Amino acid sequence: MTDKYIVGVDLGGTKIATAVATKEGKVLNQLNIPTLAEKGPDVVISRIVNSIENLLSDLKIEKSQISSLCIGVPGHVNAEKGKVYKAPNLADWNNIPLKKILKTHFDTNIIIENDANAAALGEFKLGAGKGSSNMFFITISTGVGAGIILNNKLYHGSNNSAGEVGHMTFNPEGPRCGCGNTGCFEAYASGPAMAARAIGKLKKSAKLTAEAKILIDLVDGELDKIDAKTLSEAAKKGDKFSLEQIKENAYYIGIGLVNIINILDPELIVIGGGVSQIGEILFDEIRNAINKRCTMNVDSIAPVVPAQLGTDAGILGAISLGM
Numbered sequence: 001m002t003d004k005y006i007v008g009v010d011l012g013g014t015k016i017a018t019a020v021a022t023k024e025g026k027v028l029n030q031l032n033i034p035t036l037a038e039k040g041p042d043v044v045i046s047r048i049v050n051s052i053e054n055l056l057s058d059l060k061i062e063k064s065q066i067s068s069l070c071i072g073v074p075g076h077v078n079a080e081k082g083k084v085y086k087a088p089n090l091a092d093w094n095n096i097p098l099k100k101i102l103k104t105h106f107d108t109n110i111i112i113e114n115d116a117n118a119a120a121l122g123e124f125k126l127g128a129g130k131g132s133s134n135m136f137f138i139t140i141s142t143g144v145g146a147g148i149i150l151n152n153k154l155y156h157g158s159n160n161s162a163g164e165v166g167h168m169t170f171n172p173e174g175p176r177c178g179c180g181n182t183g184c185f186e187a188y189a190s191g192p193a194m195a196a197r198a199i200g201k202l203k204k205s206a207k208l209t210a211e212a213k214i215l216i217d218l219v220d221g222e223l224d225k226i227d228a229k230t231l232s233e234a235a236k237k238g239d240k241f242s243l244e245q246i247k248e249n250a251y252y253i254g255i256g257l258v259n260i261i262n263i264l265d266p267e268l269i270v271i272g273g274g275v276s277q278i279g280e281i282l283f284d285e286i287r288n289a290i291n292k293r294c295t296m297n298v299d300s301i302a303p304v305v306p307a308q309l310g311t312d313a314g315i316l317g318a319i320s321l322g323m
C-alpha cells in the first residue's frame with residue numbers, strides 16, 4: 001500500500017506556510033513564502049498551488065498520495081461549502097470558492113477552515129487539549145478569536161460564525177473596535193488595546209510616567225513603541241506600572257471567559273496568541289478573575305492553560321483538520 005500524507009496550509013496576511021505531514025501529524029517538510037496579499041486572490045491561490053507542488057516534488061510524493069489538503073484562512077469561511085466569504089487581511093477575497101478552485105489542481109479531500117478554528121483543533125488533537133472532549137480555545141494577539149470543540153468536534157454554529165467572541169459586547173460605551181462597533185471584548189483584551197490604555201495613562205500622568213521608568217527606557221522614551229511585548233518585558237524586570245497594565249488586561253480576559261463559562265461550561269480553556277506569551281503573571285490574574293466572578297459553578301471551574309503549539313499553531317492546526 002502506498003503511504004498517504006496530509007498537506008496543511010496556513011494562509012496568513014503576510015505569509016503562506018505549507019507543510020506535508022504524516023497521518024499522525026508529523027511534519028516532513030515545510031515551506032514559508034510571502035503571501036503578496038495585495039495582488040489579489042488569483043495570485044495568492046497560485047502561490048499556494050506552487051508551494052504545495054514544490055514541497056511534493058522535493059519529497060518525491062505524488063499528488064495521488066495526498067489524503068487531505070487542509071487550509072486555515074484568516075476570515076469568515078463556510079467550511080461545508082469550502083468557500084471564503086471574506087478575509088479582511090487579504091485584498092479582494094469576497095465569496096471565493098477556494099475548495100472548487102483547488103480541486104482543479106488536486107483531486108483529493110479538501111478542507112477549508114477559519115484559522116482560529118483550525119488552531120483550536122490543532123491544540124485539541126496535538127497540543128494542550130489532548131484528552132479533553134469539550135474545549136474552548138481563545139487566541140489573543142492583535143485581535144481576539146476563538147474555536148469551540150464540543151463532544152470532540154469543532155462547533156461552527158448555524159451560520160458559520162460561532163466563536164466570534166472578540167466581538168461580544170463588553171461595554172456599549174467602550175472604545176471603538178476594528179469591526180466598527182464600540183466596546184467589543186477585543187477592544188479591551190487584545191494586545192493593542194492593552195498598549196493603547198497604557199499609553200493613554202502615561203500621556204496624562206507624570207506620576208505614572210515616573211513609576212514606569214523601566215518601560216519608558218525600554219522604548220527609548222517613545223510611548224508609541226509600547227506594545228504587549230514591551231509591557232511584558234518591563235513587568236518581568238520589575239516595572240510596577242507595566243505589571244498593573246497586564247493585571248488589568250488579565251482581568252478583562254477573565255471577565256470575557258466567565259461569560260464563556262456561563263454559556264458553555266467547557267472542560268478546559270486553552271489560551272494562545274501573542275498576549276498569552278506574557279506567561280504566568282497573566283494567567284494567575286485571569287484565574288483570579290474567573291474564580292471571583294464565576295458564581296454559578298458549584299462543582300468545579302474549567303482549568304485555564306496556555307496553548308502548547310506556539311508559533312506552529314497555524315500550520316499544525318491546518319494539518320489537524322486532515323487527521
Ligand SMILES: [Zn+2]
Nearest residue numbers: 167177179184
Ligand atoms: Zn468588534
